[in-house]
Amino acid sequence: MGNQTATNKQLTEQPWLDSTAQPFIVIENVSKHFGDFVAVNNVNLNIYKGELFSILGASGCGKTTLLRMLAGFETPTSGRILIDGIDVTDVPPYWRPVNMMFQSYAIFPHMTVFENVAYGLRKEGVQPAEIEKRVADMLELVQLGGYGKRKPTQLSGGERQRVALARALVKRPKVLLLDEPLAALDKKLREHTQFELMNIQDELGITFVVVTHDQEEAMILSSRIAVMKQGGFIQVGMPKEVYEYPGSRYVADFIGTVNLLEAKIESKDGDQIVAAAPEMANHVRAYTDLQLEVGDSVCIAIRPEKIYISQNEPDNDDDDRVAGVIEDFGYFGNLSLYRVRLESGRIIQVSAQNRRRSVERFLEWDDKVFLSWRVRSAVVLTA
Amino acid sequence: MGQGRGMLWQWFAVAVPYAWLLVFFLAPFVIILKISLADPVIAQPPFTPFIDDQNNLAVTLENFRFLLSDRLYLLTYLNSVMMAGVATLLCLLLGFPMAYGIARSSPVQRNLLLLLVVLPFWISFLLRVYAWMGLLNNHGVINNVLMWLGVIDQPIQILYTNIAIYIGLVYSYLPFMILPLYASLERLDLDLLDAAQDLGATPRQAFWDVTWPLARPGVIAGCLLVFIPATGEYVIPFLLGGPESLMIGRVLFDEFFVNKDWPLASAVAIILLLLIVVPIVLLQRFQSAEDDGART
Numbered sequence: 001m002g003n004q005t006a007t008n009k010q011l012t013e014q015p016w017l018d019s020t021a022q023p024f025i026v027i028e029n030v031s032k033h034f035g036d037f038v039a040v041n042n043v044n045l046n047i048y049k050g051e052l053f054s055i056l057g058a059s060g061c062g063k064t065t066l067l068r069m070l071a072g073f074e075t076p077t078s079g080r081i082l083i084d085g086i087d088v089t090d091v092p093p094y095w096r097p098v099n100m101m102f103q104s105y106a107i108f109p110h111m112t113v114f115e116n117v118a119y120g121l122r123k124e125g126v127q128p129a130e131i132e133k134r135v136a137d138m139l140e141l142v143q144l145g146g147y148g149k150r151k152p153t154q155l156s157g158g159e160r161q162r163v164a165l166a167r168a169l170v171k172r173p174k175v176l177l178l179d180e181p182l183a184a185l186d187k188k189l190r191e192h193t194q195f196e197l198m199n200i201q202d203e204l205g206i207t208f209v210v211v212t213h214d215q216e217e218a219m220i221l222s223s224r225i226a227v228m229k230q231g232g233f234i235q236v237g238m239p240k241e242v243y244e245y246p247g248s249r250y251v252a253d254f255i256g257t258v259n260l261l262e263a264k265i266e267s268k269d270g271d272q273i274v275a276a277a278p279e280m281a282n283h284v285r286a287y288t289d290l291q292l293e294v295g296d297s298v299c300i301a302i303r304p305e306k307i308y309i310s311q312n313e314p315d316n317d318d319d320d321r322v323a324g325v326i327e328d329f330g331y332f333g334n335l336s337l338y339r340v341r342l343e344s345g346r347i348i349q350v351s352a353q354n355r356r357r358s359v360e361r362f363l364e365w366d367d368k369v370f371l372s373w374r375v376r377s378a379v380v381l382t383a
Numbered sequence: 384m385g386q387g388r389g390m391l392w393q394w395f396a397v398a399v400p401y402a403w404l405l406v407f408f409l410a411p412f413v414i415i416l417k418i419s420l421a422d423p424v425i426a427q428p429p430f431t432p433f434i435d436d437q438n439n440l441a442v443t444l445e446n447f448r449f450l451l452s453d454r455l456y457l458l459t460y461l462n463s464v465m466m467a468g469v470a471t472l473l474c475l476l477l478g479f480p481m482a483y484g485i486a487r488s489s490p491v492q493r494n495l496l497l498l499l500v501v502l503p504f505w506i507s508f509l510l511r512v513y514a515w516m517g518l519l520n521n522h523g524v525i526n527n528v529l530m531w532l533g534v535i536d537q538p539i540q541i542l543y544t545n546i547a548i549y550i551g552l553v554y555s556y557l558p559f560m561i562l563p564l565y566a567s568l569e570r571l572d573l574d575l576l577d578a579a580q581d582l583g584a585t586p587r588q589a590f591w592d593v594t595w596p597l598a599r600p601g602v603i604a605g606c607l608l609v610f611i612p613a614t615g616e617y618v619i620p621f622l623l624g625g626p627e628s629l630m631i632g633r634v635l636f637d638e639f640f641v642n643k644d645w646p647l648a649s650a651v652a653i654i655l656l657l658l659i660v661v662p663i664v665l666l667q668r669f670q671s672a673e674d675d676g677a678r679t
C-alpha cells in the first residue's frame with residue numbers, strides 16, 4: 001500500500017515515466033528550413049502539464065527557432081505541433097493559448113508599465129475594472145507593485161525582465177515560453193531571479209518552456225532538459241540524469257566540466273568493463289549497460305568533483321587511481337580547482353571542497369599527488 | 384588652463400548655431416518686419432524710412448490691414464495651406480509604404496533604394512519641374528501614351544491646373560517625407576510587433592498599436608518638412624499651375640518683383656511665417672507636454 005502511493009506520487013511528479021499520461025505539448029517530426037539551411041531538424045518531444053522544461057544548447061543551434069514555432073511566429077517546414085490536444089501548427093500567434101517572453105524583453109517603449117501589462121487583456125476585451133485588478137495583482141506577484149505609471153526607460157534591467165514576465169503571465173496562458181529569460185541580468189540578480197521564476201511557476205502551475213544556453217541555469221530550473229545540437233535533440237532527461245548519465249561526449253562536455261579519456265575494452269565481466277587508457281598508464285574500470293565487446297573503443301568520462309586528490313597513495317583497491325603532478329590550481333573560496341598533469345602529459349581536472357578553514361595552501365605547484373575515484377563514478381560513452 | 388580651453392570650446396559649440404540663427408534667420412526677419420511696417424514709395428529703396436525727418440517713428444499697419452481685409456489674399460492663404468496640406472497627406476500616403484518597404488528590405492537592397500530616393504536631388508529642382516511640363520502638356524508623353532492606349536480620344540488638360548500643382552508638389556517633396564519616416568521605421572525593433580501579436584493583436588492592430596505610434600516622430604518631421612516649403616512654394620504653381628491658381632508664393636513674388644510693393648510683399652511674408660510657425664510651436668508644446676505627462 002505504502003509502496004503503491006509512493007509510485008503514484010512519483011508518476012504525478014514525473015509524468016514522462018507514465019506511459020498512460022497525456023502530454024500537454026506534442027512536437028511531432030518538426031523541421032524548419034531557411035532556404036537550404038536546416039535550423040531545426042526533425043524534432044520529436046512531449047512536454048507534460050506543469051513542467052518547467054528547458055531547451056539547452058550552444059548559440060545558433062536552433063533553440064529560438066523551435067520556440068518561435070511553438071509561439072506561432074514561424075511555421076514548421078514539416079511536422080506538427082499540438083498544445084492541449086489541439087493541432088496548432090497553422091494557428092497564428094494571436095490565437096494560440098501561449099505567451100512568450102522575448103530575449104530582448106520587447107517591452108513597448110511608448111507605453112507605461114501598466115499599459116504594457118494590460119495590453120494583452122485589452123486585446124482580449126476584458127472589462128476595464130478587471131484589467132485594473134489583474135494587472136495590479138500581477139505586478140504585485142513580480143514585485144513591481146506601484147511601478148504601473150513608470151515608463152520603460154525608467155526601469156533597470158531586472159525590472160524590465162519582470163515587466164516582460166508579468167505581461168506574458170497576465171493572460172494566464174496554457175504555456176509560457178521564455179527565450180533566455182535571465183541572460184541579460186548580472187550574476188547575483190540572475191541567481192535570485194531563478195528562484196523567483198521557479199516560485200511563480202509553482203504558484204501558477206503554468207507549463208514553462210525555457211530556452212537557454214546556460215547549463216547551470218537549466219540544471220537549477222528544470223524538471224527536464226533537452227540538449228540541442230545543430231537543430232536536433234541529442235538527449236532529453238531530468239537534470240540529474242543528463243549530468244550523471246550523459247549519453248554522449250557532447251552532452252558530458254556541454255553540461256558541466258568533465259575529463260574524457262579515450263580507452264579500449266580489454267575485458268568484460270557482466271556490466272563491468274576494464275579498459276586500457278593510454279593516457280592513464282594503467283587500466284580503468286567502469287560499469288555500463290551498453291552492449292559492448294572486448295576491443296571496442298570507448299570514452300570514459302569522469303567529473304572533476306568525483307575525483308579525490310591526496311598526497312598519500314590511497315590504499316583502497318576498490319577505487320581506480322592514477323599519479324600526477326599539480327600543474328596549476330585556482331582558489332574559488334568554497335572550492336579549489338586543480339589541473340593535474342599525468343605522466344603521459346594529459347591534464348586531469350579535479351575539484352575539491354575547501355572544508356577546512358586555512359589561509360595556508362594544502363597543495364602547491366609541482367606537488368606530487370594521487371587521484372582516485374569510485375569505479376561507479378566513471379561513465380562509459382560511445383557517442 | 385586646459386579646463387579653460389574646454390569651457391571655451393563648449394561655449395563655442397553652443398554659440399555657433401545661435402549665431403547662425405541670429406544672422407540668417409532673425410536678422411532677415413527683423414528687416415522684413417521693418418519693411419512691412421513702411422509705406423511704398425517710388426524711390427530707392429522703394430519704401431519709407433523707419434524714422435522720418437522729424438526723428439519720429441514712422442510705422443504703419445496699413446499693409447496688414449489691407450491684407451486682412453482683402454478677400455482674395457485671405458483666400459490665397461487658405462488655398463495655399465489647403466493645397467500644401469493635401470500634398471502633405473498624399474506624400475504621407477505614398478511615402479509611408481515606401482519607407483516601410485525600404486526599412487524591411489535586406490541591407491544591400493536598402494542602400495540601393497535609399498540611393499534611388501535621393502537620386503533626383505542630383506538634378507536641379509527647376510529642371511525637374513520643367514521636365515514635368517514636358518510630361519504633362521497636351522502633346523506630352525502622358526497624353527500621348529493615354530491616347531495610344533485608347534483610354535482617351537483627345538488630350539486632357541493637366542498642365543496649368545491644380546492637378547499639375549499637386550503632381551509637382553508630391554513629386555518634389557516625397558523624398559523629404561520618406562527619409563525621416565525611414566529613419567524611425569528602421570529603428571523599430573521587430574520583436575515588438577511579434578510581442579503585440581503574441582499578446583493577441585492581429586497584424587493590423589499591431590501596426591496601429593506599435594508601428595504607428597513609434598513612427599510618429601518620423602511622421603511629424605516628414606509632414607513639417609513637406610508642409611512648410613509646400614505652403615510657400617513658388618516655382619511649381621508658377622510653372623505648372625494655371626494663371627488663376629492661388630498660391631501665396633506667387634502672390635509674394637508678384638508683389639515684390641512685378642508691383643514693386645515691397646512693404647505689402649513683406650507683410651505677406653510675415654503673415655505667411657506666422658501662419659506656419661504658430662501651429663508648429665503649439666504642436667511642439669502639446670507634444671512635450673504629452674511626453675512629460677507620460678513620464679511622471
Ligand SMILES: Nc1ncnc2c1ncn2[C@@H]1O[C@H](COP(=O)(O)OP(=O)(O)O)[C@@H](O)[C@H]1O
Pocket residue numbers: 034037039057058059060061062063064065066
Ligand atoms: N529568419 C531566418 N532566416 C534565416 N536563417 C535564420 C533565421 N532565423 C534563424 N536563422 C538561423 O538559424 C540558426 C538557428 O538560429 P536560432 O534558432 O536563433 O539559434 P539559437 O536561439 O539557438 O541561438 C542560426 O544559424 C540562424 O542564423
Ligand SMILES: [Mg+2]
Pocket residue numbers: 063064103179
Ligand atoms: Mg536565441
